Structures are given as C-alpha cells and as structure tokens.
Amino acid sequence: MMIEFLGHFHPVIVHLPIGILVLAFILEFLIPSKKIGTSIVVEIALLIAAFTLILSALFGWLLSFTGEYNADILYKHKMLAILLCICTSILWILKKFPEHFGKITKGYPALFYCSFFLLLFTGHFGGSLTHGEDFLSLSNAFKNSKIQTNTNYLEEDSKDGLAVKNTVYDSLVRPILVEKCMQCHNSKKQKGGFQMQTYVLLMKGGKSGHPIVPNGIVNSEFIHRIQLDNNDEKHMPPKAKEPLTSAELNLIYWWINNGASKEKLLQDVKINDTIKAIVKGKEKIELPSLNLQPVNHITIQDSLALTQLHLLITPIIKGSPFLEISAINAPGLNDADLELLFNAASQTVWLILDETKLTDLGIKKLLKFNNLKRLSLKNTKATNQSISAINQLTHLEYLNIVGTSINDAGLLSIKCNKQFKKIYCWRSGITEKGIEKFKQLYPNVVVDFGMK
Amino acid sequence: MNELLRLKYEKSRREFLRGSALGLGSIAMNSLLGCNPSITKHTNAGIPADEINQPLGGPHFLPTAKRVIYLFQSGGPSQMELFDYKPKLYEMHGKEIPASVIGQNRISGMVSNQYSFPLARPAANFKQFGTNGTYMSELIPGISSIVDDLCIVRSVTTDQINHEPAVIFTQTGNQLSGRPSIGSWLSYGLGSLNENLPSFIVMLSKGGGDQPISNAAWSNGFLPSHHQGVQFLSGKDPILFLNTPDGVDRMDRRRALDFIKNFNQLQNEKWHDPEIESQISQAEMAYKMQLAVPTISDLSNEPQHILDMYGPDVKIPGTFAHNCIMARRLAEKDVRFIQLYHMGWDHHGSLASGIRKATKQTDQASAALVQDLKQRGLLDDTLVVWGGEFGRTSFSQGKLTPEGFGRDHHPGCYTIWMAGGGVKPGLVYGETDDFAHNVVKDRVHVHDFQATLLYLMGIDHEKFLYKKEGRRYRLTDVSGNVIHNLIA
Numbered sequence: 046m047m048i049e050f051l052g053h054f055h056p057v058i059v060h061l062p063i064g065i066l067v068l069a070f071i072l073e074f075l076i077p078s079k080k081i082g083t084s085i086v087v088e089i090a091l092l093i094a095a096f097t098l099i100l101s102a103l104f105g106w107l108l109s110f111t112g113e114y115n116a117d118i119l120y121k122h123k124m125l126a127i128l129l130c131i132c133t134s135i136l137w138i139l140k141k142f143p144e145h146f147g148k149i150t151k152g153y154p155a156l157f158y159c160s161f162f163l164l165l166f167t168g169h170f171g172g173s174l175t176h177g178e179d180f181l182s183l184s185n186a187f188k189n190s191k192i193q194t195n196t197n198y199l200e201e202d203s204k205d206g207l208a209v210k211n212t213v214y215d216s217l218v219r220p221i222l223v224e225k226c227m228q229c230h231n232s233k234k235q236k237g238g239f240q241m242q243t244y245v246l247l248m249k250g251g252k253s254g255h256p257i258v259p260n261g262i263v264n265s266e267f268i269h270r271i272q273l274d275n276n277d278e279k280h281m282p283p284k285a286k287e288p289l290t291s292a293e294l295n296l297i298y299w300w301i302n303n304g305a306s307k308e309k310l311l312q313d314v315k316i317n318d319t320i321k322a323i324v325k326g327k328e329k330i331e332l333p334s335l336n337l338q339p340v341n342h343i344t345i346q347d348s349l350a351l352t353q354l355h356l357l358i359t360p361i362i363k364g365s366p367f368l369e370i371s372a373i374n375a376p377g378l379n380d381a382d383l384e385l386l387f388n389a390a391s392q393t394v395w396l397i398l399d400e401t402k403l404t405d406l407g408i409k410k411l412l413k414f415n416n417l418k419r420l421s422l423k424n425t426k427a428t429n430q431s432i433s434a435i436n437q438l439t440h441l442e443y444l445n446i447v448g449t450s451i452n453d454a455g456l457l458s459i460k461c462n463k464q465f466k467k468i469y470c471w472r473s474g475i476t477e478k479g480i481e482k483f484k485q486l487y488p489n490v491v492v493d494f495g496m497k
Numbered sequence: 498m499n500e501l502l503r504l505k506y507e508k509s510r511r512e513f514l515r516g517s518a519l520g521l522g523s524i525a526m527n528s529l530l531g532c533n534p535s536i537t538k539h540t541n542a543g544i545p546a547d548e549i550n551q552p553l554g555g556p557h558f559l560p561t562a563k564r565v566i567y568l569f570q571s572g573g574p575s576q577m578e579l580f581d582y583k584p585k586l587y588e589m590h591g592k593e594i595p596a597s598v599i600g601q602n603r604i605s606g607m608v609s610n611q612y613s614f615p616l617a618r619p620a621a622n623f624k625q626f627g628t629n630g631t632y633m634s635e636l637i638p639g640i641s642s643i644v645d646d647l648c649i650v651r652s653v654t655t656d657q658i659n660h661e662p663a664v665i666f667t668q669t670g671n672q673l674s675g676r677p678s679i680g681s682w683l684s685y686g687l688g689s690l691n692e693n694l695p696s697f698i699v700m701l702s703k704g705g706g707d708q709p710i711s712n713a714a715w716s717n718g719f720l721p722s723h724h725q726g727v728q729f730l731s732g733k734d735p736i737l738f739l740n741t742p743d744g745v746d747r748m749d750r751r752r753a754l755d756f757i758k759n760f761n762q763l764q765n766e767k768w769h770d771p772e773i774e775s776q777i778s779q780a781e782m783a784y785k786m787q788l789a790v791p792t793i794s795d796l797s798n799e800p801q802h803i804l805d806m807y808g809p810d811v812k813i814p815g816t817f818a819h820n821c822i823m824a825r826r827l828a829e830k831d832v833r834f835i836q837l838y839h840m841g842w843d844h845h846g847s848l849a850s851g852i853r854k855a856t857k858q859t860d861q862a863s864a865a866l867v868q869d870l871k872q873r874g875l876l877d878d879t880l881v882v883w884g885g886e887f888g889r890t891s892f893s894q895g896k897l898t899p900e901g902f903g904r905d906h907h908p909g910c911y912t913i914w915m916a917g918g919g920v921k922p923g924l925v926y927g928e929t930d931d932f933a934h935n936v937v938k939d940r941v942h943v944h945d946f947q948a949t950l951l952y953l954m955g956i957d958h959e960k961f962l963y964k965k966e967g968r969r970y971r972l973t974d975v976s977g978n979v980i981h982n983l984i985a
Contacts, residue, residue: 291976373830423873
C-alpha cells in the first residue's frame with residue numbers, strides 16, 4: 046500500500062527532469078555564444094536532471110506495481126526511461142570531467158541529441174499510459190467526444206468467436222458495462238488490473254478478487270463496489286463518472302442471481318415483472334417530437350408593453366426555442382398587441398388566444414406564425430374572413446373555433462394538410478350539414494361539434 | 498438569533514479557508530495526477546448539481562397534457578361491480594374462493610377471523626358498450642356511454658390495504674404522510690399557468706360517506722408551502738371571507754397588503770426563509786382570488802343544457818356534480834391540477850345499495866365532465882383520472898346474504914380509468930384472473946401510474962427530484978416505469 050502510494054509521486058516529479066533537460070539542451074546548442082558562461086549552468090542542470098530522472102524512474106517503478114497499465118506500453122516506457130537515466134548520467138560525467146575521457150568527449154553532442162529524442166519518446170509513452178493511447182493522435186483533434194474515440198476495444202469481444210446476439214449477457218448486461226465501466230476497464234487502461242471487454246476477463250476480475258460470483262450477489266465484488274456509499278473512494282463508478290441507475294443495477298443483480306451465464310438466451314430465461322419492464326423500457330421509445338425545422342432562438346424582449354399584457358410565454362420543452370404563448374391571463378389582448386410577438390413568430394407552436402378581443406384583422410397577422418401547430422380562438426370575434434390566414438399555416442394540427450361566428454362556408458374553405466387532426470367548432474355558426482360535407486373532403490380530420 | 502446567523506457565516510468562512518488551503522493544493526495535485534479528464538459532476542440521477550431543488554423550468558420533453566383533473570374515489574370502488582366483468586363469479590356464487598387464488602396474498606384484519614370466504618355474485622349486470630364491445634356495469638350508464646374516450650386500466654395494484662396509507666400512497670408515492678402529493682409536485686415543477694388562481698386546487702364532495710380524508714393527501718410535504726393544494730370548501734362560498742368586509746375599500750386592502758409585504762421582505766432579506774416567500778405569494782394570491790373565484794363559482798352563466806348534463810345535483814354546492822362542473826371551469830382557466838375527492842365507496846356491508854348510491858352520485862357528472870371538456874377542445878391537453886386507492890375482494894366479508902353482503906379491501910388489483918391528455922382512447926389495459934383477485938397480465942403498480950402521469954405532463958419521473966434531509970425524493974420514490982402502451 047505504502048509502496049504504491051510512493052508511486053503516486055511519479056507524475057509529480059517526472060516533469061522536473063523533462064524541463065531541466067530541455068533547458069540544458071537549449072543552453073548547450075541553441076544559445077550561440079559561449080561567452081555568457083552557460084557551461085557551468087549546463088553542468089549543474091545535467092546533474093539535477095540525472096538525479097531527478099533516477100528518482101522519478103524509481104517512483105515510476107513503484108507505480109507500475111498497481112498493475113493498472115497496459116503492459117506493452119509500460120514495458121517500452123520503462124526501458125526507454127532506464128536508457129535515458131543512463132544517458133543523462135553519462136552526459137553529466139562527460140561534461141564534468143572531460144579531461145578523463147579524451148576522444149570519447151567528442152561523442153558528447155551526439156549523445157545529447159540521442160537523450161533528447163529518448164526523452165520525447167519516453168514522455169510520449171508515459172502520456173499514452175495515463176491518458177490513453179490515442180490521446181495525442183491527430184484523429185482526436187477532429188472528434189468531439191473523448192469517450193467515443195476510446196471504444197476500439199469493443200471489437201475485442203468478437204475475437205471470442207462466441208458473440209451471440211440476444212443472449213441476456215450480450216443484449217442486456219454488456220451494454221451497461223460498455224456505457225458505464227469499460228472506459229477505465231479495458232485492455233488499454235486496466236484500472237485495478239480489471240478488464241471487462243470480454244466475458245472471460247470480466248469473470249476473472251482484477252486485484253480485488255472475483256467481481257462476479259454466479260448466484261452469489263453477496264460475494265460479488267462488482268455489486269459490493271457499486272453499492273458502496275457515493276463518497277467512498279472504492280465506490281464504482283468513481284465520483285465524477287455517471288453512476289449506474291437502479292434499473293441497470295437490478296438487471297445485473299438478476300443476471301448474477303440467474304447464474305451470470307454468457308450463453309443463456311433472452312427467450313429461455315424466466316423474466317420477472319421488474320426485468321420485463323426494464324427490457325421494455327430499453328426498446329427505443331421515441332419521445333414525442335414537434336417535427337419542425339430548427340429555428341433561431343430569440344428571447345423576446347421584456348418590453349413594458351408585453352409585461353403589461355400578462356401573456357404567458359413558456360418554452361414547450363425546457364431549453365427548446367419553440368414556445369407556447371397563452372393569453373389566459375390577458376383577456377384584454379387586441380389586434381395590435383399581436384405585433385409585440387412578431388419577433389418570436391416562427392418560434393411559436395401553440396398559440397392560445399381564447400376569450401380575447403381579437404378580430405379578423407388581428408388573425409390575419411397570424412400569417413407570420415408559420416410554425417403554428419395548435420391555434421385556439423375560442424370565443425373571439427373570428428369570422429369566415431380569418432380562414433384565408435389560417436389556411437396559410439401549413440403545420441396546423443389543432444384548430445379551436447368554439448364560440449366564433451365562423452359558419453359552414455368558412456369550414457368548407459379550410460384547407461387541411463396531411464397532419465391536420467382536429468377542429469373544434471361547438472357553438473359556432475357551423476351546422477351538422479356543413480360538417481358532413483367537410484367530412485367528405487377530409488375524412489381523417491376529426492370535427493367536434495359538441496354534445497347532441 | 499443573531500448569534501446563530503453569525504455562527505452560520507463564520508462556519509462558512511472557516512470552511513472556505515480550510516477548503517482553499519487544502520483545496521488549491523489538491524486542485525494542483527489533481528491536475529498533475531490528472532488521469533481523469535474532468536467531466537461534469539453528476540448526481541445520482543444524472544442531474545447537474547446546480548439544478549437540484551430548482552423547479553424544472555419547462556418539461557423534459559413534449560407534454561401531451563397541460564393539466565390534470567383527478568377524480569379520486571375514496572374508499573375503494575369495487576372493480577367487480579363496475580368495470581371488471583367476471584362471469585365466473587355469477588356461476589360460483591356462494592362457493593369458497595379457491596385457496597390457490599388467494600395464495601399468500603395479504604388480507605385485512607377485518608376478515609382475519611373469518612374461516613369461510615364465499616364468493617359473492619356481483620351486485621350488478623354487465624353489458625357491452627362502445628366500438629370495442631367493452632363490458633361495463635349497468636350501474637354506470639354515463640361512463641359506459643363514453644367508453645370509446647376512456648383508457649381503462651384493470652390491473653392496477655397497490656402496496657397498502659388500509660384507507661389512510663393507501664390514499665397517501667396513491668397521492669404522494671409513500672404510505673406515510675409527509676411527502677408532497679402529485680399536485681404539489683406538478684405545481685412546484687411546472688409552475689402556475691393562471692396568475693390569479695392557485696395551481697393546485699382540491700375539492701371534497703359531501704354526502705358520500707363519513708369516511709374522513711386527511712389533508713396530508715394534498716400536502717406540499719417538503720416543498721415550499723405555496724404548492725400545497727388549496728381546498729375549496731363544499732359550502733356556498735368555496736372560500737370563506739373572500740368578500741371585502743363592508744366599509745373596507747379594495748384599495749385599502751391593497752395598501753395594507755403592500756405594507757405587510759414590505760415588512761415580510763425586510764425579514765426575508767435577513768433570514769432567506771422560503772416560507773416567508775410563500776407567505777408573501779399566498780397573501781398576493783388571496784388578493785387576486787378575491788376577484789377570480791366569484792366568477793368561477795358563479796354558475797349563472799352556464800346554459801341549462803350544460804347544467805343538465807351534470808345531473809340534478811349540480812347546483813348544490815359540495816356535491817360531486819357541482820365539483821365536476823367547477824373542475825371544468827377551473828380547467829378552462831388553466832389551473833394545473835384539480836383534485837376531487839368523493840368519499841363513500843367503502844362497502845364492507847350492504848354493498849348492493851351502497852354502490853348504487855355512490856354511482857348515482859358520481860356516474861353522470863364524471864361522464865359529463867369528460868364530454869364537456871371534449872366539446873370545448875380541452876380534453877386533448879387535460880388528463881382526467883378516475884380511481885380510488887384499492888379494489889375490493891371478490892369474496893364476501895362476513896356472512897353472504899342476498900342483499901347484505903359486503904366486500905373487504907383488496908390491494909391486489911383494481912380498476913382506474915383515464916381520459917384525454919394523450920392516453921389511448923378506447924383502450925382496456927391489463928387482465929385479472931377469473932376471480933378479479935390477481936393480475937394475470939400487464940400489471941400497473943401505483944408508481945407506474947404516477948410515472949406515466951408525469952410522462953404525460955412531459956416529465957421524466959427519474960429526473961424530477963428534491964433533495965431533503967440527506968436524500969433525494971421522487972414522486973415514484975425508487976421505482977415506477979412509464980407504461981408506454983397506455984400512451985397514444
């Protein structure tokens with residue numbers, strides 16, 4: 046434990062020799078004049094570099110015992126680092142006691158260049174160890190999500206040759222591991238020496254023993270870790286990462302309780318209600334959507350006039366530019382007031398103007414509200430004259446003209462697009478005869494005439 | 498008290514100093530050790546920390562319902578007499594319910610000393626209604642006539658077997674009182690639409706039964722107290738002392754309120770107690786309601802044929818019919834959550850006459866409410882829910898006599914219906930066994946129902962939470978699944 050802790054000083058100290066060695070390099074080769082007397086500085090720098098290099102190499106060696114790192118890269122990093130230690134030490138000796146070595150000192154610049162490149166490569170492999178192999182790769186610069194680039198290990202499961210779809214493991218359990226665990230437990234980054242990318246590795250576990258004991262939740266380290274207190278340092282996933290949801294935990298619970306098998310097919314296992322619900326929930330459920338072209342998000346100016354109107358302006362969905370505007374608190378709204386909303390006209394999808402002082406003149410202004418899906422003009426002074434404007438609203442699905450004086454002629458002049466669903470026309474001038482004729486034109490539109 | 502305040506500030510100062518001494522160092526350390534690129538901190542439900550205990554500020558996704566009218570039928574309406582047609586019960590009248598059916602199910606203390614559990618023939622006949630030929634009871638001709646608009650769920654189950662905990666469980670998601678009810682959650686999360694009326698209004702009907710109902714059912718729990726359900730009284734005036742007393746001018750009231758408000762604000766600057774804000778906003782609301790409520794409760798402008806729809810009781814304040822028309826009028830004014838309670842469904846004895854009384858009081862008005870909302874174009878975004886806290890047993894409580902039998906509480910299955918607000922019209926969901934005792938298909942737990950209700954309002958029930966006393970609370974607590982099959 047203590048040894049591993051000392052290992053944690055590796056990244057703290059490792060940047061010192063890097064800086065110092067580079068400084069020495071610059072002073073030795075890039076500062077042209079020897080007059081300033083940099084020679085002694087280079088000598089001291091080399092000494093410090095060599096000393097800190099050896100120290101950090103030692104710490105690094107201790108750190109490697111945690112076993113959390115890709116063995117392949119670790120080996121390269123280690124070997125290069127040892128070589129670098131030796132080279133830097135020789136450099137210092139050559140610099141300090143050139144008189145003892147005669148001709149060999151001529152190799153000094155070449156060795157220095159060598160050390161410099163060694164330093165670059167050692168550093169690079171070190172970085173790959175902690176940040177992932179593709180941390181510095183070019184393709185990374187063009188992708189947004191770090192998580193997505195890191196998923197090449199996912200393909201490894203097919204190497205098992207047994208990846209069968211529709212097994213409980215493949216279709217339910219593994220997706221959770223991929224999403225919540227494998228970022229840190231894969232072949233490249235083996236936190237706690239634990240890899241999960243294949244079933245065999247998952248069952249094998251890491252340093253902390255058996256993560257999954259079939260039919261034995263109590264003894265499964267995997268479950269134990271997830272259920273620890275959030276603040277416990279052994280809690281998984283770590284604090285900054287997204288935890289497992291209760292549904293996901295339930296699923297893994299149930300899978301382990303049923304033998305934690307890899308091959309069991311979904312249709313062969315007995316599924317209880319909880320799991321059934323979770324599985325059902327997994328089926329892609331499309332959230333209701335507006336199906337509109339995106340629009341610019343303009344926040345309506347909080348003008349005094351608008352405040353005095355008491356219009357209720359709310360986003361349809363949190364953060365969405367599309368708005369519902371309701372005059373529920375603004376019975377005094379008149380034709381001119383609509384102009385205050387022109388800024389947000391194409392953002393408005395639901396417009397409720399019931400019981401206002403609106404007339405045909407104002408309704409004609411609704412032309413601008415080209416994304417309207419729901420329009421309610423209940424108990425306004427709308428007449429047949431308004432229909433021409435309403436016909437321009439190509440996204441309209443719901444029209445409420447209850448209590449207006451629109452009559453059969455008006456109803457029949459309404460042009461309905463495919464998405465048009467409902468017209469409410471109770472207590473208007475519309476009669477059953479008109480509705481019958483309208484039904485022949487648009488059999489799919491529901492026209493509600495109220496109670497008989 | 499000043500000492501307390503000073504202590505509080507000092508504590509935070511000390512914490513800051515300690516935090517920065519260790520903190521700045523550890524920040525540097527972290528970036529050196531930096532193996533984990535910083536990711537936005539997630540809480541348990543994946544909600545950014547700064548959005549905890551904040552109203553939602555808008556639905557999570559496109560809502561299909563904007564308001565809810567919940568016709569709560571308190572006492573436990575019998576599913577066998579109303580919605581769940583079981584021919585087997587007519588055949589097996591008087592015979593013992595098979596032990597395999599009862600199984601290990603919980604039965605209440607009221608029948609625990611009963612040795613015989615004879616099945617009782619339902620006290621009503623059934624007929625088919627609607628385009629789907631759904632079997633409905635003769636006791637509810639009104640509701641039966643609109644069956645094509647209803648989404649009937651026959652497979653609801655609850656955890657509770659006694660009234661108080663079961664009602665509280667249905668309304669707040671927990672059997673013990675103290676959590677916010679559905680209406681409070683919605684009022685808190687989505688806010689008010691009408692600025693002159695509360696967003697959560699409760700009406701109790703009288704004349705049903707004498708079973709009391711606790712106001713914990715419309716409690717705000719740990720949410721700010723202005724989200725509590727505002728109870729309209731069942732007398733002539735829904736709210737007492739609403740009129741300004743003689744000799745007091747409305748502007749005098751205004752001045753008085755403003756003066757009090759100044760005092761309250763002074764206090765609030767000092768204490769930052771959310772309850773002071775609640776006090777201010779509720780005094781303001783009362784002032785606004787002085788104007789708004791009389792116009793709501795005045796039925797004189799309702800045409801006679803509309804009043805007739807709701808039935809003969811509609812003009813008597815406090816009846817279920819009256820509350821139903823009030824509910825419609827409030828829905829027209831965009832009140833977010835309107836909760837009605839009708840007591841009188843608890844038929845332990847003389848079920849046949851009791852359920853006839855209860856259906857007579859509620860059937861016509863319930864159906865009229867749905868139809869009235871529909872013809873106004875309001876049913877599209879108003880969810881109407883009709884249901885109680887549990888069902889009743891298919892076996893008789895006490896001795897089985899032709900008229901005198903009763904049924905005991907039964908949490909294992911019961912029926913509710915919904916209409917509008919984006920649920921599938923004309924759907925019958927879920928199946929129970931031949932004895933209406935166990936759910937055999939598509940169980941809907943109370944938490945599932947609550948999750949679905951929130952979904953219709955555009956809310957993800959797992960992301961709608963409030964942190965209090967060291968844990969996060971949800972309406973559905975730690976369970977609940979949205980039943981997507983119920984949604985159109």
